[in-house]
Amino acid sequence: MPVPALSPGLQAAFDHALVRLYSSDLDLHALPQAVFGCVAELIAVEQVTYGEFHAPSGDFRTLFLHNPPQENGQRTASLEAYHRHAASHPFWRHDPALFGERALRESDFFSDAEFMELPIAREVFLPFGAHRQMGIVIALHGYALVVSCHRIVGRPAFSDGERDLLQALRGHVERLYRLALERTAASLTAGERLSYLCPDLTRRQRDVALLLVESKSNEAIAQALGISAETVKTHVRTLYEKLGVEDRLAAAMAVMQRPLFAQLPPLWSLQGSYWGPQGHEVAAIV
Numbered sequence: 001m002p003v004p005a006l007s008p009g010l011q012a013a014f015d016h017a018l019v020r021l022y023s024s025d026l027d028l029h030a031l032p033q034a035v036f037g038c039v040a041e042l043i044a045v046e047q048v049t050y051g052e053f054h055a056p057s058g059d060f061r062t063l064f065l066h067n068p069p070q071e072n073g074q075r076t077a078s079l080e081a082y083h084r085h086a087a088s089h090p091f092w093r094h095d096p097a098l099f100g101e102r103a104l105r106e107s108d109f110f111s112d113a114e115f116m117e118l119p120i121a122r123e124v125f126l127p128f129g130a131h132r133q134m135g136i137v138i139a140l141h142g143y144a145l146v147v148s149c150h151r152i153v154g155r156p157a158f159s160d161g162e163r164d165l166l167q168a169l170r171g172h173v174e175r176l177y178r179l180a181l182e183r184t185a186a187s188l189t190a191g192e193r194l195s196y197l198c199p200d201l202t203r204r205q206r207d208v209a210l211l212l213v214e215s216k217s218n219e220a221i222a223q224a225l226g227i228s229a230e231t232v233k234t235h236v237r238t239l240y241e242k243l244g245v246e247d248r249l250a251a252a253m254a255v256m257q258r259p260l261f262a263q264l265p266p267l268w269s270l271q272g273s274y275w276g277p278q279g280h281e282v283a284a285i286v
Contacts, residue, residue, distance in 0.1 A: 004164035014165060017041045018172060026176055028184040028266050035147060035173060036065045042165050043158070047130065047150035052265040053094055054143045058083070061267035061274040068128050075275075081123035083277035092120055094146045096139035103167035106133040107157040126153070134158040136170040138177065143265040145177055184270075185260050196260040198242045199269050208235040213252045 006014055021038045024030065032050040039048045051062030060083075068075045082092075090098040091109050098104070106115060115121050115131065125131065132151035137144050149158065149166065188196070190213050194206055201209065204225070211221045218236065222229045240246060243254045260266075267274050 004167055006164060006168060007161065010161055010165060013042060014168060017169075021172065021176065025183060026180050027187065028180045028270055029272070031176060031180045032063050034176075038169065039147065039149060039166070040065065042169070043134075043149055043162050044151075045149045046152050046155075049146070049148045049150070051146045051148075052143050052267045053146055054265055054268075056142060058086075059277060061265070061276055063267075063274060074127060078124050078127060079275060079277055082120065085118075085120035085124065088118070088120060094135065094137045094144055096137050096144050099135070099137035101167070101170060103134055103136050103163045103170065105158045105163060106131075125150075129153050131155070132157055134163060134166060136166055136173070138170065138174045140177075140265070141261070145173075147173060181261075181266070184266070188260075190255055193260060194255050196266075196269050197255065197258060197263070198239070199264055201239070201242065205235045205238055208232055209239050209251070209255065212236060212239070212248055213255050215248075215252070 017038045020041075021034055024034070026034055035050055036048050039045065046066075047068075048065040049062050051060055053060045068078070086093040089109065091104060091106065110118065112131075116126070121131075125133075129152040130150050131153045132155055133148060135146055135148035137146050147166075151158070185193075191206065191210050194201065194209055194213075198206075198209075204227075207225055208221055211224060216224070218229050218232045221232045225232075236248075236251075239251055243251055243258075245251045245254055
């Protein structure tokens, strides 16, 4: 889809924001805050969210520009309700087939009166005074990156000009996200790469795998970890199964060369904490 033509005033603001956005070599840790700053500079909002939505499981991890309040478990209840109601409309579940390369608004689908009656509005958004929404969706391998803007009740719907700004920003966010993936992957140790490739490995299995990558024999691994050679063999077989390989060389090459995030999106294992469907902060496994 062609990038929308912006008015001279909007184009100047957009260009200024892009200069700041591209001024640093962003990795996946730094990108969310840079996106928050860029969106907030261009569009008058009370909240911005940055999330990854895993299509096979329906699970998600998200970050907020401003963390919503948690009084009486309100934030937890809201995120649980979102998980229940997201399937009620492709706009709420951030369906890439609906969004394509467009920025879309809640007002594109619901009148104000209709919105106020929706279960997802009553249980997820209105408890925080949130009403107006606009977002972009970037489809990736098995998951989608979603950036959404929010305004409180009483504020005007997002204008066509604001929609065009966010839509024009989408291609840059996608480009920066893919560059951030590459930078993050290049900076990882073997142990961190293994955490992304096989996020369900136990700590002991990971220790065995790292020594295997260093070309250690089963006997040397057993001695280094203080376990039996038979236990090492069991862990090695588990690693082969999880990586889908049949020998030590293939396992080592998979850890060091295979594309990351094949099983789960980055926010499931990046260092830090993120909000998921249960509302609690989800600690990274790395």
